[in-house]
Amino acid sequence: MSAAPDGTPGPDVVAAQGGPVRAPFGARLAAAAAAHGPLCVGIDPHASLLAAWGLTDDAAGLRTFALTVLDAVAGRVAAVKPQAAFFERHGAAGVAVLEEVVAAGRQTGTLVVVDAKRGDIGSTMGGYADAFLRDGSPLAGDALTVSPYLGVGSLTPAAQAALATGRGLFALCLTSNPEGRSVQHARSADGVSVAAQVAAWAAGLNAGADPQGSVGLVVGATVGDAAAEAGVDLEAVHGPFLAPGVGAQGAGAAELRAVFGRARGHVLASSSRGVLGAGPDVGALRAAARRAADEAAAALG
Numbered sequence: 437m438s439a440a441p442d443g444t445p446g447p448d449v450v451a452a453q454g455g456p457v458r459a460p461f462g463a464r465l466a467a468a469a470a471a472h473g474p475l476c477v478g479i480d481p482h483a484s485l486l487a488a489w490g491l492t493d494d495a496a497g498l499r500t501f502a503l504t505v506l507d508a509v510a511g512r513v514a515a516v517k518p519q520a521a522f523f524e525r526h527g528a529a530g531v532a533v534l535e536e537v538v539a540a541g542r543q544t545g546t547l548v549v550v551d552a553k554r555g556d557i558g559s560t561m562g563g564y565a566d567a568f569l570r571d572g573s574p575l576a577g578d579a580l581t582v583s584p585y586l587g588v589g590s591l592t593p594a595a596q597a598a599l600a601t602g603r604g605l606f607a608l609c610l611t612s613n614p615e616g617r618s619v620q621h622a623r624s625a626d627g628v629s630v631a632a633q634v635a636a637w638a639a640g641l642n643a644g645a646d647p648q649g650s651v652g653l654v655v656g657a658t659v660g661d662a663a664a665e666a667g668v669d670l671e672a673v674h675g676p677f678l679a680p681g682v683g684a685q686g687a688g689a690a691e692l693r694a695v696f697g698r699a700r701g702h703v704l705a706s707s708s709r710g711v712l713g714a715g716p717d718v719g720a721l722r723a724a725a726r727r728a729a730d731e732a733a734a735a736l737g
């Protein structure tokens with residue numbers, strides 16, 4: 437499944453009226469999680485991790501780091517999530533490595549979630565959609581993280597592009613960091629929290645999809661009972677939840693179960709440093725990812 441490095445549609449793309457389309461992201465993610473466990477391995481080449489792995493803090497170091505992670509986990513986990521920030525901090529050379537990692541990941545058939553958290557006014561959002569969600573774009577993975585804080589309506593170009601190309605979105609809803617509450621729990625005049633508005637937007641776009649829609653939410657595994665507090669009906673979203681916070685931020689099986697309850701079948705747990713700290717040995721990375729995937733499966737099954 438996926439695309440060749442030049443973006444040419446791969447075997448997951450079937451010819452359909454009006455051009456090639458992939459199976460929807462929500463369905464592809466559900467199948468990947470069933471096959472490999474509900475885990476996404478973050479590819480976050482922090483400067484400190486590059487040093488710990490004996491790599492230089494430059495584009496060459498990034499490249500070795502990211503390709504080693506792919507070598508260890510591709511084809512063995514549901515998804516990988518390159519964190520754009522750690523590539524962008526190396527300028528054009530770092531972005532070129534991100535492009536290579538996106539293409540290499542997709543070629544393995546492992547879903548690639550590009551964690552770039554883009555958000556802007558609608559007209560500019562069209563540019564981001566072109567960059568991250570268009571067939572043939574070198575930065576286009578299988579899904580993109582987006583920020584809804586310019587209003588959920590501003591994300592329409594991204595949602596349209598994602599749904600038209602079999603890709604997905606993960607919109608920030610209840611983030612794993614404690615500072616997120618002050619924005620996400622805030623309520624408008626009609627008493628609806630910001631997080632609940634984001635969730636309702638996703639639910640509207642996911643209605644009728646089988647087995648789930650492609651417009652997901654970021655809900656941290658660290659947020660405790662925040663969904664209930666903010667009036668977010670997780671079950672009604674009917675889409676995937678990207679759940680960072682597992683591992684280095686302190687969440688584990690018990691937290692995943694507590695946060696997601698009956699919506700747990702839609703969760704993609706995400707761990708970066710918790711897995712990456714086992715490197716650079718490929719076998720050790722692979723074993724750490726397997727452990728995390730098995731724990732997530734046990735917690736969410």
Ligand SMILES: O=c1ccn([C@@H]2O[C@H](COP(=O)(O)O)[C@@H](O)[C@H]2O)c(=O)[nH]1
Pocket residue numbers: 478480519551610611612613654656680681682683684685706707708709710
């Ligand atoms: O609410 C959020 C949204 C995104 N993230 C990202 O996930 C990883 C977490 O890394 P760990 O090393 O597993 O802590 C990182 O890329 C964050 O930017 C998040 O943590 N919380």
